[in-house]
Amino acid sequence: xxxxxxxxxxxxxxxxxxxxxxxxxxxxxxxxxxxxxxxxxxxxxxxxxxxxxxxxxxxxxxxxxxxxxxxxxxxxxxxxxxxxxxxxxxxxxxxxxxxxxxxxxxxxxxxxxxxxxxxxxxxxxxxxxxxxxxxxxxxxxxxxxxxxxxxxxxxxxxxxxxxxxxxxxxxxxxxxxxxxxxxxxxxxxxxxxxxxxxxxxxxxxxxxxxxxxxxxxxxxxxxxxxxxxxxxxxxxxxxxxxxxxxxxxxxxxxxxxxxxxxxxxxxxxxxxxxxxxxxxxxxxxxxxxxxxxxxxxx
Amino acid sequence: xxxxxxxxxxxxxxxxxxxxxxxxxxxxxxxxxxxxxxxxxxxxxxxxxxxxxxxxxxxxxxxxxxxxxxxxxxxxxxxxxxxxxxxxxxxxxxxxxxxxxxxxxxxxxxxxxxxxxxxxxxxxxxxxxxxxxxxxxxxxxxxxxxxxxxxxxxxxxxxxxxxxxxxxxxxxxxxxxxxxxxxxxxxxxxxxxxxxxxxxxxxxxxxxxxxxxxxxxxxxxxxxxxxxxxxxxxxxxxxxxxxxxxxxxxxxxxxxxxxxxxxxxxxxxxxxxxxxxxxxxxxxxxxxxxxxxxxxxx
Numbered sequence: 001x002x003x004x005x006x007x008x009x010x011x012x013x014x015x016x017x018x019x020x021x022x023x024x025x026x027x028x029x030x031x032x033x034x035x036x037x038x039x040x041x042x043x044x045x046x047x048x049x050x051x052x053x054x055x056x057x058x059x060x061x062x063x064x065x066x067x068x069x070x071x072x073x074x075x076x077x078x079x080x081x082x083x084x085x086x087x088x089x090x091x092x093x094x095x096x097x098x099x100x101x102x103x104x105x106x107x108x109x110x111x112x113x114x115x116x117x118x119x120x121x122x123x124x125x126x127x128x129x130x131x132x133x134x135x136x137x138x139x140x141x142x143x144x145x146x147x148x149x150x151x152x153x154x155x156x157x158x159x160x161x162x163x164x165x166x167x168x169x170x171x172x173x174x175x176x177x178x179x180x181x182x183x184x185x186x187x188x189x190x191x192x193x194x195x196x197x198x199x200x201x202x203x204x205x206x207x208x209x210x211x212x213x214x215x216x217x218x219x220x221x222x223x224x225x226x227x228x229x230x231x232x233x234x235x236x237x238x239x240x241x242x243x244x245x246x247x248x249x250x251x252x253x254x255x256x257x258x259x260x261x262x263x264x265x266x267x268x269x270x271x272x273x274x275x276x277x278x279x280x281x282x283x284x285x286x287x288x289x290x291x292x293x294x295x296x297x298x
Numbered sequence: 299x300x301x302x303x304x305x306x307x308x309x310x311x312x313x314x315x316x317x318x319x320x321x322x323x324x325x326x327x328x329x330x331x332x333x334x335x336x337x338x339x340x341x342x343x344x345x346x347x348x349x350x351x352x353x354x355x356x357x358x359x360x361x362x363x364x365x366x367x368x369x370x371x372x373x374x375x376x377x378x379x380x381x382x383x384x385x386x387x388x389x390x391x392x393x394x395x396x397x398x399x400x401x402x403x404x405x406x407x408x409x410x411x412x413x414x415x416x417x418x419x420x421x422x423x424x425x426x427x428x429x430x431x432x433x434x435x436x437x438x439x440x441x442x443x444x445x446x447x448x449x450x451x452x453x454x455x456x457x458x459x460x461x462x463x464x465x466x467x468x469x470x471x472x473x474x475x476x477x478x479x480x481x482x483x484x485x486x487x488x489x490x491x492x493x494x495x496x497x498x499x500x501x502x503x504x505x506x507x508x509x510x511x512x513x514x515x516x517x518x519x520x521x522x523x524x525x526x527x528x529x530x531x532x533x534x535x536x537x538x539x540x541x542x543x544x545x546x547x548x549x550x551x552x553x554x555x556x557x558x559x560x561x562x563x564x565x566x567x568x569x570x571x572x573x574x575x576x577x578x579x580x581x582x583x584x585x586x587x588x589x590x591x592x593x594x595x596x
Contacts, residue, residue: 028452029448030447030452084410089405109458113451117446120447124442124443127442136431140425140438144419148422149328153415157328
């Protein structure tokens with residue numbers, strides 16, 4: 001299943017990739033800023049957030065073509081967060097996906113500005129989505145909340161504070177990850193359903209997307225922590241063997257490897273259960289994705 | 299006129315001030331991040347961008363109460379730009395309005411995150427404006443374009459590149475300022491009119507707001523440059539006598555003081571001409587504001 005699924009994931013990511021390439025061909029952006037923004041945006045990655053948004057949109061009634069610009073905005077937000085997190089004052093990483101990080105390649109000032117530019121341009125793009133204005137407003141609001149100080153930015157702040165400390169509790173760890181990476185993954189799923197017309201608060205599809213996103217976010221993070229220990233792959237986060245993996249609070253550290261694997265499987269199963277009312281290729285893809293996340297760690 | 303006008307400006311700014319105080323009382327923001335965001339947001343300033351948005355909205359038919367959350371978002375975007383511009387890798391400023399800059403007070407990591415948090419939260423707030431969804435979408439889009447890589451972020455990038463160089467042409471200087479500070483001032487005016495119902499592209503009020511904003515932006519910058527030379531006040535930008543004022547491209551450097559003053563007055567007059575079709579207190583305020591900007595330098 002895994003190889004076939006990887007091909008489908010790559011095919012879906014490829015749609016996003018093509019769109020992203022065209023995104024930053026905007027007039028009036030200084031050349032070096034454009035270059036720095038593109039460098040990080042086109043540096044690879046599984047494009048998980050846009051793919052989630054597209055699949056949830058597809059499954060709940062919106063066309064891929066219409067959602068693509070919005071979904072690509074999610075990748076720009078994810079990319080900005082990586083560029084800023086890599087900065088010397090933050091995680092101080094020299095490499096990202098095997099290439100020099102933005103500040104190593106372009107200097108710190110341009111890296112900060114490239115991140116700021118990606119974040120702001122993401123909103124400009126998402127706001128142009130071809131859906132009823134109410135749906136677009138609600139979807140962009142969902143993403144803004146998730147990416148902001150009570151979401152992703154807040155999570156990074158908690159992570160910075162925790163670095164070097166050994167005393168983080170399991171609940172704090174869960175909360176930190178739910179904000180740092182979980183919130184945007186969840187918003188990616190929800191925004192697809194909201195664009196397709198689901199009520200942002202009470203809509204059944206929005207609730208299912210929310211629960212699916214929370215659970216795969218949790219599974220993702222546990223598996224990342226497991227791979228950080230067993231060391232054969234990385235996906236969401238830090239290079240294996242980076243300074244941070246020493247003394248870092250992780251799921252295996254709290255629960256051991258076996259219990260961590262079980263917790264990840266439970267989360268994946270709960271994610272799958274959120275799909276029971278749907279059908280079609282989007283549903284199949286999301287079902288397999290939940291299992292794929294866990295299979296990476298076994 | 300000046301003293302009376304200053305009181306009116308302060309009274310209008312005070313409305314914004316009160317709203318801003320309540321803005322960041324959000325659940326789920328880590329305490330230190332919330333503190334850093336508030337520290338910079340509540341550090342004073344004339345609140346020119348929100349006041350412009352409110353006055354244009356008022357003059358074209360929207361209530362102050364309804365526009366206030368949106369207008370406050372503009373101040374959060376302005377504040378984030380100051381926090382990031384002050385960073386060691388950028389302008390490396392220790393003081394801002396007589397107080398330690400964010401990174402001096404909280405460290406670089408938290409300053410970067412406070413800026414990121416303010417920018418993202420600004421979008422979350424603006425998207426909640428109580429106007430028809432189409433108007434809100436168009437207004438937030440206008441701001442996102444203005445604040446992004448083809449606007450404010452791009453202008454800061456050009457400014458960074460120009461620092462230390464003596465060879466900037468007058469047209470480059472104009473273009474850089476039009477992006478770095480002009481774009482958001484213009485968007486502040488336009489978004490007020492757009493929220494009130496003016497078409498974002500072809501609306502007469504939007505066009506007038508656009509031209510008014512461009513002209514006061516230009517006047518503002520010329521006057522800032524003049525004050526940088528004559529040294530009695532600062533408003534938009536850098537502390538007098540900071541490293542940058544040496545060898546910096548400025549209007550007086552290109553044109554001399556007298557011609558610079560004349561150019562600022564011409565811009566103010568053109569701004570006033572954009573108001574000829576309006577009446578009421580908003581109109582009076584905007585008219586006086588245009589002249590007030592120029593009078594600061596005489």
